[in-house]
Amino acid sequence: MKASGAKTSNSATDRAGLKAVEAYLARVPEPARGTLEKVRAAIRAAAPAAATEGLSYGMPALHYKGALVAYAAFKNHCSFFPMSLAVLADLKDELATYQTSKGTLQFPLDKPLRDALVRKLVKARVAEKDAKKAR
Numbered sequence: 001m002k003a004s005g006a007k008t009s010n011s012a013t014d015r016a017g018l019k020a021v022e023a024y025l026a027r028v029p030e031p032a033r034g035t036l037e038k039v040r041a042a043i044r045a046a047a048p049a050a051a052t053e054g055l056s057y058g059m060p061a062l063h064y065k066g067a068l069v070a071y072a073a074f075k076n077h078c079s080f081f082p083m084s085l086a087v088l089a090d091l092k093d094e095l096a097t098y099q100t101s102k103g104t105l106q107f108p109l110d111k112p113l114r115d116a117l118v119r120k121l122v123k124a125r126v127a128e129k130d131a132k133k134a135r
Contacts, residue, residue, distance in 0.1 A: 017054030017063075024060050031110040032073035036060070039071050039080065042118035048126060062122075065129040069122055073109065080105045080113060080121065087124045094120070 025033055025040075043062055044053075051064040059081070061070035070081040081104050082088060088100060094117060099106040105121075107113050 011052075014052050017052055020055045021053045021060040024055065024058075028073045032078055035078055035107075035109060035112045036071055036073055038112040038115075039078070039118060042113070042115040043069060043071070043122055045115075046119040046122035046126075064126060065132075068125050068129065076109070077106045078109055078112075080107070080118070082121050082125055084125055084128055087121060087128065090124065091120065 021040075025036060028036060040060065044051075047062050047068065048064055051062045051068060053060065053062055055061060056063070056067050056070050059070045059072040061081075062068040067083050069083060072079050072081070077099070083103065085103060088095065088103070088105070092100075095105060098113075105113070
């Protein structure tokens with residue numbers, strides 16, 4: 001499935017990636033599953049239509065000109081991985097209320113990141129990817 005559209009892809013690779021993400025989410029216990037599903041929806045809404053879903057390092061991820069962003073559930077928190085230290089640094093003021101570490105943004109199992117923040121993170125990554133490919 002394309003990341004930000006309702007169309008279903010004909011690519012077997014795209015379908016396999018989507019199934020892998022859905023299988024991952026099915027194994028996540030509540031409340032983390034619901035939290036990740038909300039984050040996933042926000043990511044997909046902000047991602048370009050050409051982005052595809054799949055797993056990266058065993059975590060659900062969106063791919064656009066390479067790995068774009070990923071997210072996952074852990075025992076005591078959920079994480080969003082913008083896969084860019086520069087994006088985390090650029091948005092550090094907006095991320096001040098969250099636990100961050102090298103390459104990850106942690107949030108509670110039962111509280112998804114704000115949609116507006118997810119959109120901003122994804123759009124920053126897309127801009128970074130587009131600028132890198134334009135060089």
